[in-house]
Amino acid sequence: xxxxxxxxxxxxxxxxxxxxxxxxxxxxxxxxxxxxxxxxxxxxxxxxxxxxxxxxxxxxxxxxxxxxxxxxxxxxxxxxxxxxxxxxxxxxxxxxxxxxxxxxxxxxxxxxxxxxxxxxxxxxxxxxxxxxxxxxxxxxxxxxxxxxxxxxxxxxxxxxxxxxxxxxxxxxxxxxxxxxxxxxxxxxxxxxxxxxxxxxxxxxxxxxxxxxxxxxxxxxxxxxxxxxxxxxxxxxxxxxxxxxxxxxxxxxxxxxxxxxxxxxxxxxxxxxxxxxxxxxxxxxxxxxxxxxxxxxxxxxxxxxxxxxxxxxxxxxxxxxxxxxxxxxxxxxxxxxxxxxxxxxxxxxxxxxxxxxxxxxxxxxxxxxxxxxxxxxxxxxxxxxxxxxxxxxxxxxxxxxxxxxxxxxxxxxxxxxxxxxxxxxxxxxxxxxxxxxxxxxxxxxxxxxxxxxxxxxxxxxxxxxxxxxxxxxxxxxxxxxxxxxxxxxxxxxxxxxxxxxxxxxxxxxxxxxxxxxxxxxxxxxxxxxxxxxxxxxxxxxxxxxxxxxxxxxxxxxxxxxx
Ligand code: C2O
Numbered sequence: 001x002x003x004x005x006x007x008x009x010x011x012x013x014x015x016x017x018x019x020x021x022x023x024x025x026x027x028x029x030x031x032x033x034x035x036x037x038x039x040x041x042x043x044x045x046x047x048x049x050x051x052x053x054x055x056x057x058x059x060x061x062x063x064x065x066x067x068x069x070x071x072x073x074x075x076x077x078x079x080x081x082x083x084x085x086x087x088x089x090x091x092x093x094x095x096x097x098x099x100x101x102x103x104x105x106x107x108x109x110x111x112x113x114x115x116x117x118x119x120x121x122x123x124x125x126x127x128x129x130x131x132x133x134x135x136x137x138x139x140x141x142x143x144x145x146x147x148x149x150x151x152x153x154x155x156x157x158x159x160x161x162x163x164x165x166x167x168x169x170x171x172x173x174x175x176x177x178x179x180x181x182x183x184x185x186x187x188x189x190x191x192x193x194x195x196x197x198x199x200x201x202x203x204x205x206x207x208x209x210x211x212x213x214x215x216x217x218x219x220x221x222x223x224x225x226x227x228x229x230x231x232x233x234x235x236x237x238x239x240x241x242x243x244x245x246x247x248x249x250x251x252x253x254x255x256x257x258x259x260x261x262x263x264x265x266x267x268x269x270x271x272x273x274x275x276x277x278x279x280x281x282x283x284x285x286x287x288x289x290x291x292x293x294x295x296x297x298x299x300x301x302x303x304x305x306x307x308x309x310x311x312x313x314x315x316x317x318x319x320x321x322x323x324x325x326x327x328x329x330x331x332x333x334x335x336x337x338x339x340x341x342x343x344x345x346x347x348x349x350x351x352x353x354x355x356x357x358x359x360x361x362x363x364x365x366x367x368x369x370x371x372x373x374x375x376x377x378x379x380x381x382x383x384x385x386x387x388x389x390x391x392x393x394x395x396x397x398x399x400x401x402x403x404x405x406x407x408x409x410x411x412x413x414x415x416x417x418x419x420x421x422x423x424x425x426x427x428x429x430x431x432x433x434x435x436x437x438x439x440x441x442x443x444x445x446x447x448x449x450x451x452x453x454x455x456x457x458x459x460x461x462x463x464x465x466x467x468x469x470x471x472x473x474x475x476x477x478x479x480x481x482x483x484x485x486x487x488x489x490x491x492x493x494x495x496x497x498x499x500x501x502x503x504x505x506x507x508x509x510x511x512x513x514x515x516x517x518x519x520x521x522x523x524x525x526x527x528x529x530x531x532x533x534x535x536x537x538x539x540x541x542x543x544x545x546x547x548x549x550x551x552x553x554x555x556x557x558x559x560x561x
Contacts, residue, residue, distance in 0.1 A: 027067040036076040045207035046172040050139040057199045058166050059142030066124040066149045072116045081107030088127035088499045093552045095396045095519035101133035103522045104396040106561035124148040125252030126226040126270040138175040141230040156248045159224035163215050166228045170194040186378030195303035202304030213305040217277040225273050229265040232528040234290040239321035241284040245273035251498035254342035264335045266463035268500035268526035281309035283318040293327045294460040343494040351472045352446035352512045359449040360414040364456035366432045380533050382432040384415045387534030389436050393561050396520040411439040421454040422506045441515045443544035452508045459506035468521035470497050471513040481508040518543045
């Protein structure tokens, strides 16, 4: 492993992206070097410096096999604090490698390095990594591909080849500046200027002809597309002109295959689909566009890439696919209802049937006084009426070393007073309380969490992500959750298992998981806008009694605060 502690060596370090593989009998150790560097990139007729990994945008793909140990040395040459999250990797007992700034580590400062050291156990499929500090994930993200164990085939027809498709958003100006500007006003920052596929917006945007991602396919062959939504603030529909897709995996968990014309994917989620090149050879657009069924301003920008059959000249004009309308709630609900875990003997769905701990969290938007904001107020977001305040010390350190005064473990299991959550728009009760308040969970207990959207200010859909775990999405519905009637309708047999789930606009979602991973685990809305407004909290999962049931000691190079 290369260890760089001096800025001086950066320019001389010519080969930045190294992968060495040393084989052991059972598993391998895969090593990567991530240099955080600023690079000039131009899109949409604008050039600007962006933060990258190894100068790449999107960043490098991490290729591993189930069972491998991964070492990623991150060296920060940029003038921003940095931390990287391996989104969806469970990091058993090993929160130190999880990455969210001020939750499991303090950021890596300019000129410093940190090695993320983790095992990939019991997971295979597509995940991704991204910066987890402020809004830097706008440009700092990449794919993680976990191949199944040697000799273990996919539970679906083997594709001839595969491609990664990462959806993102692009701002013509510095994203951190855009956010600062928004905070000054107490309003949402300006919407992105483009959506992108693999960093490229496609020809529907100005100056973007040459910034179009394309894949080449051969008639009669089958392809696996690993699709990742790395956009900051938009759930997206995606479709390919003339071609159906068969969904086979979500968030690195195999699903019962089903065929669809379009998919829906929320920020943080991944979806693997099989496609067959079985149409008239030609050029076909692949397109993504936001899904937004809340009564808010609509972002209807369409990013495109091209699927091109071998031998077809690039002068052929591609056709656009049919995408569901931006507010097509019916499509969204029906699509999500088709997602089922494969639940085979080899890949069982171990859904907790008995629940030790029932949690009910309301999701609310609000308005708080803000003396420093131009309007005197600012928009906020809360869970159970608590807007989360980021600490100055990593919460995992505070927990592990028993530091006092960093956080409290009195996050309430339910909202202070029940109300008609999704009734007429509520303008009372918009003032939220602030706090770094967490919920303490007993080791190995089974948890059911119902996330309830509210009409505080407005209803809206929220993709919730839990670190350190997968969970089962046992139920969902529109309106208020009914604890008497709704549990009877749960799917406890083959519910989708994932790490990020959309809570529908004006509705609820129930998830279950077994708290078998001790540590401090962040849970937040994966719309960056809402995360920064405080729509987040964390679970403190206690250690178990067994020798392998407690948090591992911190690595020596863990960044200090
Ligand atoms: Cu993909 Cu806490 O994030």
